[in-house]
Amino acid sequence: MDTQKITLLEGREHQVYEKKQGGPEVDIACDKTSLSGSVSQRACVFCGSRVVLYPVADAIHIVHGPIGCAAYTWDIRGAVSSGPELHRLSFSTDLQEMDVIYGGEKKLYRSLVELIDQYQPNAAFIYSTCIIGLIGDDIDAVCKKVAKEKGIPVMPVHSEGFKGTKKDGYKAACNALMKLIGTGSTEGISKYSINILGEFNLAGEAWIIREYYEKMGIQVVATMTGDGRIDDIRRSHGASLNVVQCSGSMTTLAKDMEAKYGIPFIRVSYFGFEDMSKSLYDVAQLFPDRPEIMEKAKEIVRDEIRKYYPEMQKFKAALTGKKAAIYVGGAFKTFSLIKALRTIGMSVVLAGSQTGNQDDYRRLKEMCDEGTVIVDDSNPVELSKFVLEKEADLLIGGVKERPIAFKLGVGFCDHNHERKIPLAGFIGMYYFAKEVYESVMSPVWQFAPRKGGLK
Numbered sequence: 001m002d003t004q005k006i007t008l009l010e011g012r013e014h015q016v017y018e019k020k021q022g023g024p025e026v027d028i029a030c031d032k033t034s035l036s037g038s039v040s041q042r043a044c045v046f047c048g049s050r051v052v053l054y055p056v057a058d059a060i061h062i063v064h065g066p067i068g069c070a071a072y073t074w075d076i077r078g079a080v081s082s083g084p085e086l087h088r089l090s091f092s093t094d095l096q097e098m099d100v101i102y103g104g105e106k107k108l109y110r111s112l113v114e115l116i117d118q119y120q121p122n123a124a125f126i127y128s129t130c131i132i133g134l135i136g137d138d139i140d141a142v143c144k145k146v147a148k149e150k151g152i153p154v155m156p157v158h159s160e161g162f163k164g165t166k167k168d169g170y171k172a173a174c175n176a177l178m179k180l181i182g183t184g185s186t187e188g189i190s191k192y193s194i195n196i197l198g199e200f201n202l203a204g205e206a207w208i209i210r211e212y213y214e215k216m217g218i219q220v221v222a223t224m225t226g227d228g229r230i231d232d233i234r235r236s237h238g239a240s241l242n243v244v245q246c247s248g249s250m251t252t253l254a255k256d257m258e259a260k261y262g263i264p265f266i267r268v269s270y271f272g273f274e275d276m277s278k279s280l281y282d283v284a285q286l287f288p289d290r291p292e293i294m295e296k297a298k299e300i301v302r303d304e305i306r307k308y309y310p311e312m313q314k315f316k317a318a319l320t321g322k323k324a325a326i327y328v329g330g331a332f333k334t335f336s337l338i339k340a341l342r343t344i345g346m347s348v349v350l351a352g353s354q355t356g357n358q359d360d361y362r363r364l365k366e367m368c369d370e371g372t373v374i375v376d377d378s379n380p381v382e383l384s385k386f387v388l389e390k391e392a393d394l395l396i397g398g399v400k401e402r403p404i405a406f407k408l409g410v411g412f413c414d415h416n417h418e419r420k421i422p423l424a425g426f427i428g429m430y431y432f433a434k435e436v437y438e439s440v441m442s443p444v445w446q447f448a449p450r451k452g453g454l455k
């Protein structure tokens, strides 16, 4: 296929950049709404808020809108719970034509009362969808009334789908969480304590991370939102530090908690040996009056790398020289993936994200090799063009990118929130390398047209 014939859509030029020696030093355009017709891989505002709050497992989640919004986000993350599983049930008020004409507040009220009586949750989240923004239901008033009657927090989530990008949904979710934080007792919280923010317990990843910190002697007050519990969130203002992984979704909350409760925050990543080790050291460093925390961090890093590093050499031997394309939700994850891929001998030829900001893209430009294409808010046609042009052997993305990779005849690794295998932590790096190895080296690709196989 002559990929040169695939041109960028007019209006997208400034969101695509190729790093070239002596090339122009321009900033990548980002933080803007998607271009009409570009089939952006981004989701809507409502979906952004839904994915952030989804793992809170002892709350009910009610999507106030037509059934399609709920169906679109039903059981959307691979977030697991160690206890209740209310999060896996997605309730909808299923608004119909008459509700749109006469308003949906009464229906929302009835749904809330019935569901709270039936499931006895510790809280409820009510999500606004596009149509609610249009008809103007006062969900705040309904939430307030039901909270008073039932004695549990009922949180409105202002996430009308059309009012911005997925990032605005993250903010709406953080605003709802912020209303819960500060309403619980901080009794029994140690000085050596943290909240883990932006970790969603996909395939049990939060449990892996939590165990490392607890082994170091640090108390984890709340995980937001993986394996999340309402009571933990309510008392999370008692922690000494916020450790933020998915910075795109949770930096807003960390900043708000810093402003209101004086809790400092750091940004970390749990992907790859290098960043995982740094996440432990960075936290330990902030508790200098207890040196044994750092000693324990060093011991964990030493033991874990000793356990997994030799195994990974087999994968590295096979993968050295192979090329990867990365297109994920947040840019911070891209940084870790570039480092993790280098650990197993692979280079990155395409790096992009749905929600990166100007600082993220500047850092990406510094990290990437010459010839790497960097994209913001890309689409399937662009991704296909660059995967083929750059002769990538692997595409790392989410569920929407999987068919692109398979149709092009390249390996695929799911690094999005649907994944079923933990990729965080030291053990996660091992699983990541194994998955990449198995996909890239699969004999099936010899039959793909790209490799001159079956047409």
Ligand code: SF4
Residues within 6 Å of the ligand: 044, 045, 046, 047, 065, 068, 069, 072, 128, 129, 130, 131, 160, 161, 162
């Ligand atoms: S909130 Fe709006 S954009 Fe999002 S799924 Fe519902 S109708 Fe679609």
